[in-house]
Amino acid sequence: MTPPRTDRGRLLLLLALATAVTFFTATVPLLRDWFDLRVYYGAVDSWVHHGGRIYDYRVPGTTYGFTYPPFAAVAMLPMALLPLSAAIAGSVLLNATATAVVAWVLSGRPLWRFGWYGCALAVCALALFEPLRDTFSFGQVNLLLLALVLTDAWLLATGRSRWAGWGIGLAAAVKLTPALFIGLLLLAGRRRAAAVATAVAGGATALAVWVAPDASRFYWTQAMWDTTRVGRLDYVSNQSLQGILARLGETDRAVWVVAVVLALGVWAVRARAAAAAGDWTAAFALTGLTACLISPITWVHHLVWLLPAFAVLVRAGHARVAGALYAVLCTSVVWLWFDDASGVDGFLGSNTYTWITLGLLLWLPTGQPRAARPFLARRAKATTPAPSADAPTIIPARVQSGPRSGTDAAATGTAVTGAAVTGAAAGPGRGLPRRASSEPTAATRPAAPNPQSSSSRASSYTAKPPPA
Numbered sequence: 001m002t003p004p005r006t007d008r009g010r011l012l013l014l015l016a017l018a019t020a021v022t023f024f025t026a027t028v029p030l031l032r033d034w035f036d037l038r039v040y041y042g043a044v045d046s047w048v049h050h051g052g053r054i055y056d057y058r059v060p061g062t063t064y065g066f067t068y069p070p071f072a073a074v075a076m077l078p079m080a081l082l083p084l085s086a087a088i089a090g091s092v093l094l095n096a097t098a099t100a101v102v103a104w105v106l107s108g109r110p111l112w113r114f115g116w117y118g119c120a121l122a123v124c125a126l127a128l129f130e131p132l133r134d135t136f137s138f139g140q141v142n143l144l145l146l147a148l149v150l151t152d153a154w155l156l157a158t159g160r161s162r163w164a165g166w167g168i169g170l171a172a173a174v175k176l177t178p179a180l181f182i183g184l185l186l187l188a189g190r191r192r193a194a195a196v197a198t199a200v201a202g203g204a205t206a207l208a209v210w211v212a213p214d215a216s217r218f219y220w221t222q223a224m225w226d227t228t229r230v231g232r233l234d235y236v237s238n239q240s241l242q243g244i245l246a247r248l249g250e251t252d253r254a255v256w257v258v259a260v261v262l263a264l265g266v267w268a269v270r271a272r273a274a275a276a277a278g279d280w281t282a283a284f285a286l287t288g289l290t291a292c293l294i295s296p297i298t299w300v301h302h303l304v305w306l307l308p309a310f311a312v313l314v315r316a317g318h319a320r321v322a323g324a325l326y327a328v329l330c331t332s333v334v335w336l337w338f339d340d341a342s343g344v345d346g347f348l349g350s351n352t353y354t355w356i357t358l359g360l361l362l363w364l365p366t367g368q369p370r371a372a373r374p375f376l377a378r379r380a381k382a383t384t385p386a387p388s389a390d391a392p393t394i395i396p397a398r399v400q401s402g403p404r405s406g407t408d409a410a411a412t413g414t415a416v417t418g419a420a421v422t423g424a425a426a427g428p429g430r431g432l433p434r435r436a437s438s439e440p441t442a443a444t445r446p447a448a449p450n451p452q453s454s455s456s457r458a459s460s461y462t463a464k465p466p467p468a
Helices: 007-027 035-049 070-075 077-081 084-107 111-128 130-138 142-157 166-174 177-187 191-211 213-221 241-247 253-276 280-294 300-315 319-328 333-337 343-349 352-363 368-383 406-422
Strands: none
Touching: 007 111, 035 070, 035 077, 035 084, 035 130, 070 077, 070 166, 070 191, 070 213, 084 111, 084 130, 084 142, 084 300, 111 130, 130 142, 130 300, 142 166, 142 177, 142 191, 142 280, 142 300, 166 177, 166 191, 177 191, 177 253, 177 280, 191 213, 241 253, 241 352, 253 280, 253 352, 280 300, 280 352, 300 319, 300 352, 319 352, 333 343, 333 352, 343 352
């Protein structure tokens, strides 16, 4: 199919794509009604306005409550000043801004350089990506955390490492998973950045202890260790290694620990090599993939951490592979096994997104910056060869008012030859030599039967609601 070459044709194509995307997102996956944002909003509202405790709150009719570290609740305190509708609008705006930051960092240039047509196509493609659209419609925070972490990747890649670590530290204080990026900094020998990230995360956690000491004590001693507060491990949306084992009926935690250790071993080898090659995008992509695999629970909307891996594939010349994998992650295919994930088809199909994540961890191309330099050097050498003293001397034609002596001609030839050897050239109207090296190249508070308790039993647990 030949892409349209006129603005009118492009506009018509974009209108058709926008219509198809709108229809798809409104009917196939359905919206999540900002469920997670309602959890955040209800917990903060109960805490600030009704004297409740952060980890006591439950969304009415469910067993779901606040599961993040206390600093996340502290960071969300401004929501207590807003109605729920304004909090939803703010969430959409923040996630849109975070998406723009992620796209800018991964594309490596300002978005407007792609033009209105390129930006519009990117918006349509991103709107189809299930983890991203679920992040918006759940009101989740993962895009914000990804933007913070990738900001540090950009700082490291552009030689501004003295400022690196802040984004990772803040992200790790809001949610535990991004703490793995501190390990990446240590693997890469960036001790200063790792120290900054650790200090920021520690300072933010200490602030939460000061603001909410009881909630902090409960979280770090009880809630953090109780995975039943987050969700059922075998729920089909859990696309982690633990999710695979749970759907197989494997409950021995030793098996999960072995799988985690193996994944971390592969990550350590590959991420360290990528960082040593200066390929920070690949190093951060591998770390995001690993974090999704080793986390006990990785909901589908957490897989926005796969976006850097797709950027690496495209950059490495594997656009078709990236497009195929991206398309699978747009289909909501895992939900076909929502009721029954048994059998071979259930084992393969219900874990589709985990297989993609694992495959990317094993085979994602790395080391692109180092590999690109010789190619660029060869191109520069082929297109702009350096002047050679062996090159024939060419004397430019000029109007002569009279006969020239042999001495004058010889002097002129010597001067031109010297210019060819040194690479000097007279600029127009300047008469100055130029060196060759310089050429351009819901606010309700239900009663809590067990105050700030994590004793919700698996037998009474209600699974996270499927797409409505």
